[in-house]
Amino acid sequence: MIDLRRREDGSPLRVGHRGAAALAPENTLRSLRAAVATGVDVIEFDVLDLPRGPLVLAHSNHLAEVSHGAARGKVRSRTLDELREAAPELPTFDEALAFFVDEAPDVGLHIDLKLRRRLDELAAAVIRHGLTERTVVSAFHTRRLHAVARHAPGIRIGLTYPEDRFGVSRRPHLWPVIALGLSAMRASVPLRLPRLARRAGASAVMLEHRLVTERAVAKAHSVGLPVLAWTVDEPADLARVTAAGVDGVITNDPRIFAATLDA
Numbered sequence: 001m002i003d004l005r006r007r008e009d010g011s012p013l014r015v016g017h018r019g020a021a022a023l024a025p026e027n028t029l030r031s032l033r034a035a036v037a038t039g040v041d042v043i044e045f046d047v048l049d050l051p052r053g054p055l056v057l058a059h060s061n062h063l064a065e066v067s068h069g070a071a072r073g074k075v076r077s078r079t080l081d082e083l084r085e086a087a088p089e090l091p092t093f094d095e096a097l098a099f100f101v102d103e104a105p106d107v108g109l110h111i112d113l114k115l116r117r118r119l120d121e122l123a124a125a126v127i128r129h130g131l132t133e134r135t136v137v138s139a140f141h142t143r144r145l146h147a148v149a150r151h152a153p154g155i156r157i158g159l160t161y162p163e164d165r166f167g168v169s170r171r172p173h174l175w176p177v178i179a180l181g182l183s184a185m186r187a188s189v190p191l192r193l194p195r196l197a198r199r200a201g202a203s204a205v206m207l208e209h210r211l212v213t214e215r216a217v218a219k220a221h222s223v224g225l226p227v228l229a230w231t232v233d234e235p236a237d238l239a240r241v242t243a244a245g246v247d248g249v250i251t252n253d254p255r256i257f258a259a260t261l262d263a
Contacts, residue, residue: 002108002134002156004204004226006247007041013248014257015042015110017231018059022253025068027057028089032099035107038254042108042136043100044230047093047122049115053080055093055122059114066090093122097129110206110228110250112160113139113148123151142200149201158228159202161193161211182210190219197225206230206250209241217245235260 006012019031020038027045035043048058056075058066063073063086071086083090091099100109109131115122126135137148138158145157162185189211197205197220205220209229220227228248229241238249238260249257 001154002042002136004042004136004156004158004228004247011257011261012242012246013041013228014039014254015044015228015248015250016040016254017044017250017252019043019045020252020254022233022251023255025089026252027059027066027091029091029095029099030089032096033103035254036104038258040107040254042110042248043104044110044112044250045096046112046114048075049118050078050080050083051076052078053083055115055118055125056080056083057091057093057096063087093125094129097125097131100131100134101129107134109135110158111135111137113137113141113144116141116144119144119147120151123148123155126155127152136204138202138204138206145200145202156204157200157202158204158206159193159197159200160206160230161189161196162208182208186211186213186216189213190216193220193225194223197223204228207246209237212241212244212246214244221245232256 016035018026020035023034024031032043045057046059047055049055058075061075063071063075066075067087126132132154136156136158138160139145140160140163149157193205204226206228209232212229217227226247228250229246230250232238232249232251238256
């Protein structure tokens with residue numbers, strides 16, 4: 001099963017976010033390749049379902065995000081062919097899994113769920129490609145995680161915390177409000193994490209980096225939960241979460257590890 005503990009040299013696992021979103025268009029094969037080129041241990045990517053098509057790599061139902069600003073509308077209202085007119089690099093989930101088999105045989109998969117249905121299909125695809133032991137699936141929603149675990153018991157389950165329920169992370173004008181809310185939550189996180197992870201059947205926690213404290217990490221570790229911090233793009237934040245003891249760091253720009261930890 002995928003090892004989510006620190007590397008043998010004691011440094012945190014290096015996890016590319018949406019591939020390597022700072023280096024290439026996110027959730028594309030080009031972004032996955034960019035992440036591999038930087039030497040990551042694991043690649044995180046998002047999976048969304050098309051009602052009139054296959055599972056695809058996409059972070060949200062907003063076409064502007066998936067097309068990188070080229071079009072407007074909803075992703076899930078279109079077929080794959082229609083989407084590829086606006087987003088020609090949009091990969092299917094099967095194409096992404098084939099990439100890990102053919103081009104990244106030593107890299108782990110971190111699948112973040114952006115779908116509520118067809119979780120049996122997602123699990124079956126991971127099994128079909130022989131990637132069960134290399135995969136961790138994360139989400140905030142307990143039922144979705146239970147469904148994946150039921151259909152593919154060998155896949156590792158991770159709890160994402162907290163949930164960005166209203167997409168405020170995509171609204172810069174709300175970031176000061178987010179920061180205040182996270183600050184207020186920080187003290188209660190050590191108490192919440194074990195209970196929430198147990199309820200979700202999770203054996204790992206993906207924690208928003210501003211909620212990472214030594215106490216939270218120590219509490220998670222005390223019940224056997226590795227902690228991965230997301231999404232860390234500033235050297236000062238990388239140094240802080242590393243000092244707090246996290247097991248892995250998820251970043252849009254994996255070059256930050258060489259620039260900060262290897263310097």
